[in-house]
Amino acid sequence: MGQFGLIAYGSYLPFQAISRQAIFDQIGWIQGGLKAYAKGKRSYADWDEDAVTLAVAAARQLLTTADATKVQQLSFASTTAPFLDRSNAGIVAAALDLADHTHCHDSSGSQRAALAPLVAACQNQSDGLLIAAGEKKPVQPANVMEMLAGDAGAAILTGSDNVIAELIATQSVRSDFVDHYRTAESGTDYVLEERWVREEGIAKIASPLIATILQENNLSVDDIDHFILPVAYPSHARAIARICGIKEGAVADALFTDCGFSGVAHPLLMLNDCLDRAAPGSLILLTGFGQGMDAILLRTTEHISDYQASITVQSFMSHLRIEDNYPRFLASNGQFHPDWGMRAERDNRTAQTVAFDKSRDIYGLVGGFCTSCETPQFPKARRCVNPDCNALDTQQDYRFADIPATVKSFTEDWMAFNRNPPLIYGNISFEGGGNMFIEMTGFAPGDIAIGDKVEMDFRIKDIDDKRGFHRYFWKAASKRQM
Structure with a gap:
């Protein structure tokens, strides 16, 4: 059997971030203890972005380095998807203009939602699985997650040709350990005590799982070149590494200083950041924590040297526009409801019949190209808009996106x-x-x-x-x- 693993990846961070000091300046009088996290910046999505658009953006970055025809399945992963009963993955597929026969499914309900389809793909050797994760975590003002969280998207694609990171093995364990939770009624996360989560939760679950997957594959902790543990508190990964005997230099950057914890997207975002810099032959231990844990072993191949992401994670983080306007940040997250004025008093009901009839125009931004005079146009129509042509029924599909x-x-x-x-x-x-x-x-x-x-x-x-x-x-x- 040949190699199977990742053949492409893509990442996305929004245009803007807010200084954590700017947040603390506004809420420090309520929660003085948050001063410990008032450093660096956290990315945040604008009002017109959500988990779906973040996932689309990451997948589009991936598809600059991979052929869209390789995608056979699409898994959209998020715990903050806009729709509870509508295929969010279907929206992502439509925006990417994937083939109609692409199998689409949503993965949710846990911070491990992006790793669940990857574990299944590894076990089933599933070529052409595009996992697109996006998270825009709703946060309550003055809650610790307001400081720790960050909005982002990340995507990976599996395959057997030109594999850049081979999937070696997976191991999983379930445990209904509640470190935080969010319900439809609460709207935002309820977060439990940090030390208890680290010592009674992550440490006791991670240590035996990591030992098992390494032992079953005749590996030791000394073989690990990159250890990825995506958790909200950046110090937890280093603490768990010490407990497991993993060398400090192998602990992956938690991306806290310039991004923040992006929930379901964070395992893939941290993985992509590692792949941006990894040398051939590097052993990566990717884990995901949330009511249990997944552990995935990958090894980079010689093809990683030739692979170049369209935009690296570090480039995204170093080019964010820094905001210090806290009310603007709150408004972008739906936590601030000012009087927008009379012009906001309008009914925004969507005409679903038109949206369906023009689905490819709207979601795929597919227009027309006249084969007679080579004029592109949007929207596509039976007659060419070029007044010197006006040819009838000469339009081919033309994607402007x-x-x-x-x-x-x-x-x-x-x-x-x-x-x-x-x-x-x-x-x-x-x-x-x-x-x-x-x-x-x-x-x-x-x-x-x-x-x-x-x-x-x-x-x-x-x-x-x-x-x-x-x-x-x-x-x-x-x-x-x-």
């Missing part, structure tokens, strides 16, 4: 309703032809200019507060300068 564009005109509208004012919109011109009037995102007020390079991002278009529905479309996002 992956094509760079340039700002032709823009308006920063401080009068229109937007949950992160101003509302920015205007005309963009795509490379190779095609124009679109569209909303823009990722720009700070005053930053946008005519001629700026933009790329398309899958975002929330509207939130129907009355019916609890997220409506999605694409926006022109500021091109990241890496």
Whole structure:
């Protein structure tokens, strides 16, 4: 049997982060003990991002290095998915414009939700499994998770060709140890005492599990080059490593200083960060904790030297825009409900019939390309929009989502309703032809200019507060300068 493992990966962090000191300056009078965490920054998603859009963004990063036709299954992993009874994975697949026969399923209910399908894939040797994880954790102001959490997306793809990290073995254990929980009624996490979680939970579960998987594969702790334990408190991984005898230099960066704990996405995000720097032949012990633990052994291959992620995790973290506006941060997380003015008093009900009929236009941003005059257009129509052509029924599918564009005109509208004012919109011109009037995102007020390079991002278009529905479309996002 040949090698089986990971053949591609992708990561995503939102455009902005907030200084933890800025958070503490506002809530320190309530919880003075949080001063210990008031260092560095934590990433946070804007109002028009959720777990689905974060997962889409990470998967799109992955698909810059892999052929989408290799994807046979899609597993969307999150505990903060916007829909309880709708296939969130189906939305991700539609945004990626995957084939209709792609098997899609949601994985949730535990911080191990992203590792569960990977464990199954390892046991079944399942080629073409795309695991896309996204987490936008709702946090209560002055709760410790407000300081520890961070929003992110991460994705991996399994296969047997040009494997960059071979899946060697897995081991799992279940234990209904409650370190935190969140219910539909509570809305945010209830977090239990840190020391109890570390000593009675993680340590007693992790130590025998790690010993077992190493012993069964004739390995020792000295063989581990990268030890990944994604937990909210960054010191816990080092403590568990000492208990297990794992060398300190093997403990993976918890990404606390510049990102924060991204929940379900964090095991994959930390793994991707390791893969960004790992040498061939490196042994990686990837674990995930949450009502038990998963342990997965991987070994990088010679192909890791030739693999280059489109944007590394470290590059994302080092290019975040730092905010110190705490109310803006709260509003982005739905924890601040100001009077947005009369222009916000509108019904955002989604026309589901139109959304279904135009699904590929809306979710995949697929337009048309005239085979007669080679003019791209959106939306696709029977007749070409080029007045010098006007050919009938010459349109081929043409996906605009992956094509760079340039700002032709823009308006920063401080009068229109937007949950992160101003509302920015205007005309963009795509490379190779095609124009679109569209909303823009990722720009700070005053930053946008005519001629700026933009790329398309899958975002929330509207939130129907009355019916609890997220409506999605694409926006022109500021091109990241890496």
